[in-house]
Amino acid sequence: xxxxxxxxxxxxLSGFSLSASAATDYPVRPVPFxxxxxxxxxxxxxxxxxxxxxxxxxxxxxxxSDRLKNFDLAAETLRRRAAGDVHFQNKPATIFPFDDxxxxxxxxxxxxxxxxxxxxxxxxxxxxxIARIAAAxxxxxxxxxxxxxxxxxxxxxxxGQRRWENEPKLSHELYDAGHLxxxxxxxxxATGKRTLLDVCLxxxxxxxxxxxxxxxxxxxxxxxxxxxxxxxxxxxxxxRWLKLAKIFLDARGPGGPAYSQQQALVVDQTExxxxxxxxxxxxxxxxxxxxxxxxxxxxxxxDLIWRNVVSKKLYLxxxxxxxxxxxxxxxxxxxxxxxxxxxCAAVALMMWNHRMFLRSGDARYMDVVERTAYNGFISGxxxxxxRFFYPNPLVYDGHSKNNYGCAGRAPWFGCxxxxxxxxxxxxxxxxxxxxxxxxxxxxxLYSPDTASVKLPAxxxxxxxxxxxxxxxxxxxxxxxxxxxxxxxxxxxxGWARGEPVPSDLYTFENPGATQRWTILVNxxxxxxxxxxxxxxxxxxxxxxxxxxxxxxxxVRRVLGNxxxxxxxxxxxxERGPVVYCVEDTAHGPTPPDALVVNDRAPVTSRFDPxxxxxxxxxxxxxxxxxxxxxxxxxxxxxxxxxxxMAVWLDRADR
Ligand SMILES: [Zn+2]
Numbered sequence: 001x002x003x004x005x006x007x008x009x010x011x012x013l014s015g016f017s018l019s020a021s022a023a024t025d026y027p028v029r030p031v032p033f034x035x036x037x038x039x040x041x042x043x044x045x046x047x048x049x050x051x052x053x054x055x056x057x058x059x060x061x062x063x064x065s066d067r068l069k070n071f072d073l074a075a076e077t078l079r080r081r082a083a084g085d086v087h088f089q090n091k092p093a094t095i096f097p098f099d100d101x102x103x104x105x106x107x108x109x110x111x112x113x114x115x116x117x118x119x120x121x122x123x124x125x126x127x128x129x130i131a132r133i134a135a136a137x138x139x140x141x142x143x144x145x146x147x148x149x150x151x152x153x154x155x156x157x158x159x160g161q162r163r164w165e166n167e168p169k170l171s172h173e174l175y176d177a178g179h180l181x182x183x184x185x186x187x188x189x190a191t192g193k194r195t196l197l198d199v200c201l202x203x204x205x206x207x208x209x210x211x212x213x214x215x216x217x218x219x220x221x222x223x224x225x226x227x228x229x230x231x232x233x234x235x236x237x238x239x240r241w242l243k244l245a246k247i248f249l250d251a252r253g254p255g256g257p258a259y260s261q262q263q264a265l266v267v268d269q270t271e272x273x274x275x276x277x278x279x280x281x282x283x284x285x286x287x288x289x290x291x292x293x294x295x296x297x298x299x300x301x302x303d304l305i306w307r308n309v310v311s312k313k314l315y316l317x318x319x320x321x322x323x324x325x326x327x328x329x330x331x332x333x334x335x336x337x338x339x340x341x342x343x344c345a346a347v348a349l350m351m352w353n354h355r356m357f358l359r360s361g362d363a364r365y366m367d368v369v370e371r372t373a374y375n376g377f378i379s380g381x382x383x384x385x386x387r388f389f390y391p392n393p394l395v396y397d398g399h400s401k402n403n404y405g406c407a408g409r410a411p412w413f414g415c416x417x418x419x420x421x422x423x424x425x426x427x428x429x430x431x432x433x434x435x436x437x438x439x440x441x442x443x444x445l446y447s448p449d450t451a452s453v454k455l456p457a458x459x460x461x462x463x464x465x466x467x468x469x470x471x472x473x474x475x476x477x478x479x480x481x482x483x484x485x486x487x488x489x490x491x492x493x494g495w496a497r498g499e500p501v502p503s504d505l506y507t508f509e510n511p512g513a514t515q516r517w518t519i520l521v522n523x524x525x526x527x528x529x530x531x532x533x534x535x536x537x538x539x540x541x542x543x544x545x546x547x548x549x550x551x552x553x554x555v556r557r558v559l560g561n562x563x564x565x566x567x568x569x570x571x572x573x574e575r576g577p578v579v580y581c582v583e584d585t586a587h588g589p590t591p592p593d594a595l596v597v598n599d600r601a602p603v604t605s606r607f608d609p610x611x612x613x614x615x616x617x618x619x620x621x622x623x624x625x626x627x628x629x630x631x632x633x634x635x636x637x638x639x640x641x642x643x644x645m646a647v648w649l650d651r652a653d654r
Contacts (some may be wrong), residue, residue: 024294026358028437031453034115036430041448042469043429045613046378050426051113053385058106058420059125061412066093067102068129074136074148081151090149095414097146097158098172098222101179103129105420107196108179111186112427123191130187130196137199141206143180144173164210167218168262174220174248177203178281181228182424185235197235204232208240211247219251219262223278226285227351230292246289249298252282259326267297270304272313272329276321276340277417279329280348287355299359306356308332309349310368311503316558316572316647317379317579317634318372319392321345333563337395337593337648338402343380343418346372346392347425354432357444361437363533364502366444367494369432371501373445374469374577379635380422382409383613388419389638394581395593396637398644408642434462439486442534446474446549457484460541469576470607470616472496472517472551483542489534492517495577496551497533500558508556509571515552522546551576555603555618560648570648571597573618573631575605580618580631583638583645587625593646596623604628612636623652 038044062068073090080088092099110126113119137143146159153161160166167173184200187193207225210216220226226245233241249266256262259274261282272279283302290298312332314320319341322330327342350369357365380389387409391402401407404415412419433449435442439457446468453460461479468474478488498514500506508514519528519535522545528535537547553576560567573580582592601621608617615636619628637645 024292026291026355028358028361028435028442030354030358030431031434031436031451033112033428033431035453036433036449036451037116038430039448039450041466042374043445043447044449047426047429049383049385050109050381050423051117054381054419054423055106055110055113055122055427057386058423059110061416061419062102062106065412065416067099067416068132069093070099070145070149071103071132071136074145075132077149077151078136078138087152089152089155092146092149092155095156096172097144097156098175098417100143100145100176101172102416102420103133104176104179104183105417105424108183108186109420109423109427111183111190112424115190126187127193127195130199134195134199137202141202141204143199143203144171144176147173164216164218166221168221168256168260170221172222174207174218174225175222177207178220178224178226178228181225181232185228185231186424188235200232201236204229204241204244207244212240212244214247217251219253219256219260220248221260222275223248223261223281223285227281227288230285230288233292242289242292245285246293246295249282249286249289259328267301269301271308271332272305272320274329275327276329276345277327277342277348280320280345280352284348284352284355287352287359291355291359302352302356306352306365307503310364310501311505312563314368314501314503314505315339315341315376315394316371316500316506316560316574317341317376317392317394318349318368318374319346319376319394320349324391333561333565335560335564335566337393337566337646339391339393341376341392341394343377343389343392344421346377346380347421350377350425350432358435361435361440361442361532363444363491364494366432366491367502367533370445370493370577371579373429373432375579375634377422377425379637380418381426383636383639387411388413388422390415390418394634394647396583396645397591398642408638440489441486442489442491443476444491455484455486457486458482460484460486469578470614472553472576474549474551476547476549478541478545478547479543480541483540485538485540487536487538488541488547489531489536490519490528490547490549491533492530492535493551493577494533495556495574500556500574505561505564506558507561509559510557513554515554517552518550520546520548520550523548555605557603567648569651571599571651572648573603573620575616575618578616579634579647581634581637581645581647582620582629582631582649583640583643584630584632587622587627587629590624591644591646592649593644594624594650595620595629595646596650596652597621598623599652612639620649622649 158170184196188197229241229245253264286298324340353365353368390404451462459481463477466474498511558572598621618631
């Protein structure tokens with residue numbers, strides 16, 4: 001583990017001319033994940049499975065499915081042609097020109113793991129991959145295996161006759177570059193090695209020579225290069241990379257396809273449209289460029305787009321991208337229960353909302369992050385860590401092959417974007433827990449951890465002890481190095497304030513019954529004012545101070561907005577941040593989505609330590625069965641074999 005300033009020191013020692021920090025940036029700074037160690041509990045356990053099972057499994061899958069071989073084939077063409085065999089070409093070993101990014105995303109995830117857990121064997125394996133990637137880079141910096149291995153004509157219809165020609169459509173040349181940069185920066189910060197970062201900078205220099213200062217105007221067909229360039233800028237201080245990110249934003253629209261957010265200039269866009277992963281990466285890039293340039297037109301646009309998403313296009317599970325056709329956002333209130341909700345779209349939604357929080361210090365964005373994290377994000381990987389969902393629907397018939405051709409959780413995918421995307425976020429999730437603005441210390445997520453935070457008032461160690469999300473009690477030990485005055489801002493989640501989402505898209509039945517949260521400091525009740533969703537505790541803190549936050553967690557009945565056709569006459573259940581579903585067939589032949597819930601019957605909850613890794617389950621009274629029907633957390637569905645499933649159940653009182 002390495003404190004963040006040392007990363008910058010390391011960068012400086014490695015020969016970069018670093019601006020110590022950007023003149024303009026997000027006013028709220030995240031505490032980096034390297035300073036937050038998750039210690040068991042809900043997220044600690046998921047992170048360990050990610051490290052021990054999912055990561056080596058994904059590396060094996062990338063190798064077995066020839067993702068790495070494509071780099072070797074490109075390198076061979078370069079070598080043979082340089083030696084005079086001018087007609088030599090190789091055919092790609094895989095289907096898609098974006099398959100290169102699977103390797104990049106896995107390296108990024110592995111780098112985050114290495115930041116927290118030194119592992120020489122893993123480090124050597126990653127170094128081997130990087131050597132193969134570097135060998136596939138053309139002398140001028142171009143890195144895109146599908147063209148390099150087969151340069152005389154397109155080896156695949158998306159590739160285009162010439163470089164960048166098909167970029168606004170489907171070639172994914174800049175998409176590959178964006179994930180390369182994310183991986184290169186992560187690997188450099190984790191290990192101090194410049195091997196992959198140098199590959200990135202050679203590629204970025206080519207982009208600058210090609211697109212910088214308005215030389216060639218091309219809208220990236222699948223966004224992420226903007227976020228990747230911002231990371232290169234942050235680690236090198238070279239302003240060209242920030243300028244290039246802005247150039248790529250400004251190259252979009254007007255009059256292009258909405259599928260890839262090219263229907264209007266980005267500053268004129270007001271609604272979330274098109275391919276949901278592309279869209280959420282674009283909005284994340286816009287947030288970064290707004291923060292780093294001070295150009296608020298981007299921020300104004302994404303404020304409107306965010307309002308559109310949370311009011312009209314967000315699932316109760318925190319998933320987005322309703323439509324299978326185009327993996328896209330639907331129209332307003334078009335939220336069918338057989339939702340597409342790609343796992344990557346949930347990842348990107350969390351990244352975007354985290355950035356919106358860093359700009360504003362407002363808890364409602366972290367409410368969205370939390371809802372997605374516990375439901376439509378972590379549903380994407382099995383409890384075992386080696387089975388995956390690409391789409392995350394809210395209803396399932398028990399047999400459809402809706403998971404990229406597979407019925408139920410799949411061992412891997414031909415288009416394998418989702419598993420490594422989930423891995424890289426899960427491995428760095430600690431970075432979403434805490435943030436700092438002056439002497440305000442934000443506590444955003446609740447799970448056992450130890451964090452080291454540097455405030456102007458001094459260094460502070462925070463230790464969380466909690467069984468969240470099964471229990472609403474969080475015990476936070478505050479250990480400043482010396483007594484210090486600062487404000488602890490504890491997020492009081494929307495669900496604990498009677499508001500499942502920051503809009504009227506979903507409401508709790510009987511919201512007035514919301515029992516108020518309480519806070520004790522060193523055992524005594526305190527009356528903390530609520531500011532932008534945070535309970536604020538300002539005082540002089542001394543070592544060993546204990547804060548106890550208690551968020552009552554009754555089972556809540558949730559209703560959908562009347563404009564959502566799919567939830568009309570239906571009810572869903574949640575407890576704390578966890579959304580429930582029924583996949584129990586013990587009640588007889590009625591599929592879960594046809595079960596009629598007795599509206600007046602009480603719903604009981606109980607913790608079952610032996611079920612699904614230890615979860616709280618609900619018992620619902622339904623018309624079709626004398627015995628109660630069990631509801632399980634949505635994210636755990638299809639961990640006990642294939643079965644029908646539903647989140648929204650029928651109501652007796654329609
Ligand atoms: Zn995906």
